[in-house]
Amino acid sequence: MITLGIIGVVAAITLPSLVSKYKDKELTTRAKKAYSSINQAVQLYQSKNGTPGDATGLWDVSKTSAEVAQEFSKYFNGVRYCKNKHQKACAHFYDYKIKYNSIWVDENDTMLESNLNSYPKIILNDGTIIVVAQRSTCYEKVMQQKQDEYGHIIKDEDGNILYFETIIDYCSYVYFDTNGPQLPNQFGRDAFLLDGTTSGIVIHPWAKTGGTSLKSILSGGEMSYTDYKAGEKFDF
DSSP states (O other), X not given: OHHHHHHHHHHHHHHHHHHHHHHXXXXXXXXXXXXXXXXXXXXXXXXXXXXXXOOTTTTOTTSOHHXXXXXXXXXXXXXXXXXXXXXXXXXXXXXXXXXXXXXXXXTTOBBOEEOOTTSOEXXXXXXXXXXXXXXXXXXXXXXXXXXXXXXOBOBOTTSOBOEEEEEEOOSEEEEEETTTTSTTOBBTTTEEEEEEETTEEEEOOOGGGTHHHHHHHHTTOOOOOOOOOTTSBOOO
16 A cells, blocks of 8 residues: 555656656647748748748838738638637637746736737637737837846836837737747747748747747757746735
C-alpha cells in the first residue's frame, strides 16, 4: 500500500508536467506552420503583383483593416473571411481574449489580457486565426512612456513620467492565433504578433506579444512564457 501511495504521488506530480510539455510541443509545431503560411502568402502577393521584396501595396495605409484583411485573405487556400462577429458563422471566433506572454498589469495591479475582437479576422482551414490591424503610416517617431517589466509607469525622483523616443517602421499589426478560440490563448504559446512592413513581415520585438518566444521557436528552441490568471490582482 505504501508503494502504491508513493507511485500515486509521483504520478500526480509528473503527469501534469508531461501533459504541459506535450501541449507546448504541439503548439510549437502549429506556430511554425502558421508563420510559414503567412510568409508564403506575402511572397505570393509579391509574385502575383510583380513586386518582389516590396509589400507596400499589401499593407496599404490608405485602406482600412477590413480592406487589407480581405485582400490578404486571397493569398491563402481555403479560408473564411469575417469582417465582424455579426457575419454568419463568425461569432465563435470573436468570443475570447488573449493573455500577454507574461504578467502585464494596469494601474491597479490587475493582470491584463488583449482584446482583438473589434478587428476583421481571416480563418485558415486548419483553425488558425489571422488579425490585421492597420496603422495610418509606415514610419513615424513617437515618444513613449517608460515602463517596467510589469507595465508600471516609471517616474523620476520628482514624480515626473519618463519618456523615450522610438521609431515605428511598420504599416500593419498582423496577429495570429494557431488554434483559434481554444486554450491557452496566450501570446508566446498559441498567439503571436508580426509587423507588416514595406518589404514583407517581421516578428514584432515586444516579448509580451510573443516576440522572444516566436524567435526561439523558429530557431529550433522552446517557447517561453509565464502563465497567469487575467483579471486577478498581482501581489507585488
